[in-house]
Amino acid sequence: MARKADRRTLRTQMALRSALIGLLRRKDYDGITVQEIIDEANVGRSTFYAHCSGKDQLLRLSLQILRTELTEAQQIERSKGAEPGLAFSLPVLEHIREHRDLYPSLAHGRGRELFMSELKLVVSNLVRSDVAELPAATGVPPEVRVQYVVGAFMAVLTWWIEHKVRIAPIEVDAMFQQLSQGRRLGRD
Secondary structure, eight states, X not given: OHHXXXXXXHHHHHHHHHHHHHHHTTSOGGXXXXXXXXXXXXXXXXXXXXXXXXXXXXHHHHHHHHHHHHHXXXXXXXXXXXXXXXXXXXXXXXXXXXXGGGGGGGSSHHHHHHHHHHHHHHHHHHHHHHHHHSOOOTTOOHHHHHHHHHHHHHHHHHHHHHTTOOOOHHHHXXXXXXXXXXXXXXXX
């Protein structure tokens, strides 16, 4: 019986997430109401509130699901046999490209603030996993390395999204990897 409830819960959460994504394709996050999400997902108000306390928590739930998907993609990148590195970045960039149409809806106000802070948490967890695979840096605590990489990645990602640069994720990843490996910043 618990198994059916789990499937039902997952189905409802996916319906709510899909509703939010569908609405984000049509309007800004700050303008979306809980009632619109309920209508789009075709669920009752009590069902919505049984799964989340509001649209902010629904966005967080969506990013938790994203974290699971990206963790799986990160493991696939690692399994390709390359030397230990920062395998998190390409899957994140590819996901962003696939959902690029959503970001204008999250570009300002509460939506931007919440999205960027939650994405930073997702990226931090992915980076921690990658840093644990790398050789230790003399005199640099692992969490400092994590925060350094996260800050650098978020800067590159923000540049890519906000400037609407038409560069493929693999090229953006190559730039990020080059910078994160401490290569010269000047001309080669």
